[in-house]
Amino acid sequence: MAINSFKDVQDFINQFLNANGDMPDVPTSPHKDFWNSLTYTQFTQGNIPGVTDNKNNPVRILIPHNSAMSTLIQVLNGTSTVFDQMPADGPPFFDKTQVKELADWIDAGCQE
Numbered sequence: 630m631a632i633n634s635f636k637d638v639q640d641f642i643n644q645f646l647n648a649n650g651d652m653p654d655v656p657t658s659p660h661k662d663f664w665n666s667l668t669y670t671q672f673t674q675g676n677i678p679g680v681t682d683n684k685n686n687p688v689r690i691l692i693p694h695n696s697a698m699s700t701l702i703q704v705l706n707g708t709s710t711v712f713d714q715m716p717a718d719g720p721p722f723f724d725k726t727q728v729k730e731l732a733d734w735i736d737a738g739c740q741e
């Protein structure tokens with residue numbers, strides 16, 4: 630399923646968590662379900678709520694047109710040098726094909 634809107638992004642993450650029975654653990658995370666609670670602008674231009682990096686700085690969720698530099702993609706692929714692979718209580722984790730769909734949406738400029 631191609632991701633063509635912010636709503637698709639929210640559905641994509643929620644469906645994965647629901648399918649794996651993982652949704653109940655999200656409230657124990659520092660960031661909660663930020664993909665549902667943030668506005669489109671906050672999600673695409675803002676920082677992840679409740680989380681700082683190892684230098685105590687805020688962390689951008691993503692960078693439009695640059696999935697490789699987007700923390701969201703790094704954490705789902707398990708390639709972040711700062712954060713654990715998400716969801717932090719996985720497996721299961723998103724597979725590479727699933728993450729690629731989200732990366733394509735970011736690389737195309739995060740269509741609203």
Ligand code: HEM
Pocket residue numbers: 642646651654655657658659660677680688689690700701704712713715716717718
């Ligand atoms: C920019 C993206 C994200 C960052 C920086 C981030 C960071 C973190 C951090 C620091 C924790 C605390 C536990 C730990 O350090 O391992 C955590 C927990 C968690 N995260 Fe994330 N996260 C991100 C995105 C996501 C996404 C998209 C999901 C869902 C697919 C997710 C699911 C979870 C869950 C379920 C926990 C709690 C696990 C538990 O307490 O049992 N995170 N996250």
